[in-house]
Amino acid sequence: xxxxxxxxxxxxxxxFYHVYNRTVDRKPMFKNEGNYDFFLDRYACYLSPVLDxxxxxxxxxxxxxxxxIHEHPDQDLTTxxxxxxxxxxxxxxxxxxxxxxxxFRKFFQSYAMAFNKQHSRIGTLFQTPFKxxxxxxxxxxxxxxxxxxxxxxxxxxxxxxxxxNWSSYQVILYDKPGIVKNADVINKxxxxxxFEKYHTENQKLIQDEKYIMEDD
Numbered sequence: 101x102x103x104x105x106x107x108x109x110x111x112x113x114x115x116f117y118h119v120y121n122r123t124v125d126r127k128p129m130f131k132n133e134g135n136y137d138f139f140l141d142r143y144a145c146y147l148s149p150v151l152d153x154x155x156x157x158x159x160x161x162x163x164x165x166x167x168x169i170h171e172h173p174d175q176d177l178t179t180x181x182x183x184x185x186x187x188x189x190x191x192x193x194x195x196x197x198x199x200x201x202x203x204f205r206k207f208f209q210s211y212a213m214a215f216n217k218q219h220s221r222i223g224t225l226f227q228t229p230f231k232x233x234x235x236x237x238x239x240x241x242x243x244x245x246x247x248x249x250x251x252x253x254x255x256x257x258x259x260x261x262x263x264x265n266w267s268s269y270q271v272i273l274y275d276k277p278g279i280v281k282n283a284d285v286i287n288k289x290x291x292x293x294x295f296e297k298y299h300t301e302n303q304k305l306i307q308d309e310k311y312i313m314e315d316d
Contacts, residue, residue, distance in 0.1 A: 106231040111200040113169050116154070116235035118244055119204075122162035124224050129161055129211075131219060136266050139163075139211055144279050146207035149173075149180035150200060153279045154241075154288075155248045157267040159255060164248040166235065168281075173199045204230060241288055246299055262299065269299065 111117065123129045130136050136158055147153075150173035155166040170176050173196055212225035235241050249269040253261035262269055268280045273296060275282050289295035 106233045107229050109232045109234055111169055111197040111232070113171050113173060113196045116166065116168045116241060118233045118235055118248075119165040119167055119230065120163065120232075121208075121226050121230040124227050126161050129163075129215065129225060130158060130266075135215065135218075138214060140279065142207055142210045142214075146203045146210065148279060149177050150203055152281050152284075153268075154281055154285050155245045155268045155272075156280070157248045157251045157264070159251060159257060159266075164251060166241070166244055166248060169196060169200060177203070238288060242298065245285060245288070246302060249299060 109117070130139065139158060140156075147167070150170055152168045152170070153165060154168060155164075157164045174194075177199060208226045208230070215225060216222060235244060249264075249267050250261045252258045252264040252267065258264050261267070268278075270276065271278055271280050272282045272285050273292065286292050286295055289298055
């Protein structure tokens with residue numbers, strides 16, 4: 101069950117966070133492969149200008165992210181909009197927390213509108229507020245990477261989480277291009293072999309780590 105503070109944690113520049121959320125009705129937020137692709141595309145569009153991504157996993161009715169906030173998200177967002185010929189806000193959010201929260205809301209709205217239209221659905225799709233927890237040390241970081249990748253197996257969606265198509269495990273292991281800072285993650289594990297070994301030898305590592313378990 102999500103800790104209460106995970107609903108109110110503030111975003112600060114240069115900090116790492118576990119961000120997670122689910123659907124309001126616990127029904128699927130992904131109904132076909134195109135939905136997964138579109139989710140990642142919209143996420144990259146709205147969030148990549150202001151934060152870095154270190155791990156992700158998309159499941160039936162929820163998702164998990166490990167992100168790091170840019171040092172100057174306000175400047176990065178303004179630069180991105182200028183280069184993309186997007187309109188600038190007349191009254192832009194002032195604090196780092198406001199900027200990141202605003203971008204997540206825009207992302208959720210964009211995905212929900214497309215999902216609802218495709219599947220003849222109406223109303224809110226995501227729970228609010230979305231949950232986030234500060235990741236304040238390297239041990240927590242590495243455990244969280246594993247936890248995020250192991251989620252499909254923990255939920256009984258697959259017998260082997262390393263085969264799950266919609267997580268960053270294989271992206272990082274095989275250095276595939278995309279939204280994830282692959283090299284930075286590998287460095288946190290002291291190399292690719294250690295990254296792979298940590299995942300394969302600790303299948304049950306996170307079962308007792310209640311502080312990073314999502315609101316089931």
